[in-house]
Amino acid sequence: MKRVLCIIISLIFAIAISAKINLRYVGQRAYLEIDNKPMLILGAELSNSAATSEADINEVLPRMKALNVNTVLIPAQWDLIEPEEGKYDFTLIDTAIKKARECDLHLIFLWFGAWKNSMSCYAPIWFKEDVKRFPRAVTQQGKPLEIASAFSENVFQADNRVFSALMQHIRDVDEMHQTVIMMQVENEIGMLEDARDHSPKAEKAYSLPIPKDVCKVLKMGHGSTWKDAFGKDVYGEEQFMAYHYARYVGRLAQSAHKIYNIPLYVNAAMNSRGRKPGEYPSAGPLAHLADIWKLTAPSIDLLAPDIYDTGFKGWAKQYDMGKKNPLFIPESRCCDNSGVRALYVFGEHEGVGFSPFAVDQCAESEGLEISRSYALLQELQPLLLKYRGKNAIRGVLLNQEDKETLIEDGDMTFTCRHYFTLPWDSRATNGSTWREGGAIIIRLAKNDYLIAGSGVVVVFQKTTEKAQETVKTLGEDGFASSGNKQKGIDNNLQPFKGKRMGIGTVDEVNIQEDGMIKYIRRENGDQDHQGRHVRISIDDYKILHVRLYEYGND
DSSP: OHHHHHHHHHHHHHHHHSOOEEEEEETTEEEEEETTEEEOEEEEEOOTTTTSSHHHHHHHHHHHHHTTOSEEEEEEEHHHHOSBTTBOOOHHHHHHHHHHHHTTOEEEEEEESSOBTTBOTTSOHHHHHOTTTSOEEEOTTOOEEEEEOTTOHHHHHHHHHHHHHHHHHHHHHHTTTOOEEEEEOSBSOOBOSSSSOOSHHHHHHHTSBOOHHHHHHHTOOTTOBHHHHHTTOHHHHHHHHHHHHHHHHHHHHHHHHHHOOOOEEEEEEOOOTTOOBTTBOBTSSOGGGHHHHHHHOTTOOEEEEEEOSSOHHHHHHHHOOGGGSOOEESEEOOSTTHHHHHHHHHHHSOOSEEOOBOGGGOOHHHHHHHHHHHHHHHHHHHHHHHSTTTTOEEEEEEOSSSOEEEEEETTEEEEEEEGGGSTTOGGGTSSOOOOOEEEEEEEEETTEEEEEEESEEEEEEEHHHHHTOOOOOBOTTSSBSSOTTSTTOOTTOOOOOSEEEEEEEEEEEEEOTTSOEEEEEEOOGGGGTTTTOEEEOTTOOEEEEEEEEEEEOO
């Protein structure tokens, strides 16, 4: 009887400490929940070799904590974990977990297994040398590549064994603490030089029929082989390769989830600059291949973009697929714009998380922008979670070319402009490259908003008022810059119709841990341009509480 009672108690205890780390959804929006507590991932990814010794780890993690980061993305490298086949060394994993706990940080481990940035550079030497057992991908011309073939079962089994052992070890040492909150499976998978692998096993697979469910995704009839359907079309070859990469990764994810069920994601190098498959890493988890990846690797929770090219907003939009694929950016170019880009991700896309890359190597100015932005986001988190999925949160990101964004909210239009569109800052016109501006806008109630960010100017108007707007050139004092013949003035204007929107009060505020708003100071007069707009300098990060009112005739 005692034995049965002990077993029951053990089972109850195991259930009690079992990790509860999940993606939760509110409408089309998601957030990470850890032990029933929601969080936004304010991340920092380390450079590839920043954590290859215990000394490295113990030095770098406290620096990340000082930047207001709450989650560090850190490589877990196959060659260091399994230097001899079948013998595992988790010393660096344990050191990272221990130090993260000391610093009150969470971790996301990046599995650098069979592939890292397409290549198999993190595979151990015993794997690399045995090309017969672990074959490489081959180009159309027959050139072997330093890329393990996704069509080799031996490659998969070796990768799967060590990744499963890693997941088991993390569960053994961390399930009760929940320091590790997500795992990245491989890194920027994709074929280079050609759109697909041409090794013997890959050629055989290319001659097989396309699976029925894939035919539905591709909107084509069932029965054709890949070769019959696509021949040498590189975009068709990319779809074939995406199916097999996703199948490989999906099997890894299934094994991992059976061991320790925490969220898993894959990251993608972008198909930018007009390149064709193979010129960029072909067949990775790219937005135009999302349907194939989602179908074939359902155990992967997120497809995530690594954004380094220009056009940040466009790339982010592609990966915001609502409930199908919430936005998580695990890598973005670390720069002076990283702070406002984080605001944009959590505002416009209500993202799961954001992380610049190589933050351990960032310039002082870049670290300052990240730190100030993350401090602001930590303040805002109670409200960002409270209003998530309720169509009450928007975000803007502005630069020298993209100076203005219009936001429609019911019968109102918000005109959001870069701070340097104002005439009085010399940096606006002296030839300087403008640092980006960005903000989060939260509707608390009718005519009641929070504007949080840096480098923005916001004008509030009724939509009918905006439609009747005339262009006027105003000086720093708000008066006309010259007489009534200035460009844009029409002396035969039609009578104004409808109501206008006015600014009642503008207060700089803090947000308390319980989400309550704490007053700091009133901004009026020169600070809101005598009621014309609200603004936050490019040099500031702050939160403004804005109350609006309507006036005029119906």
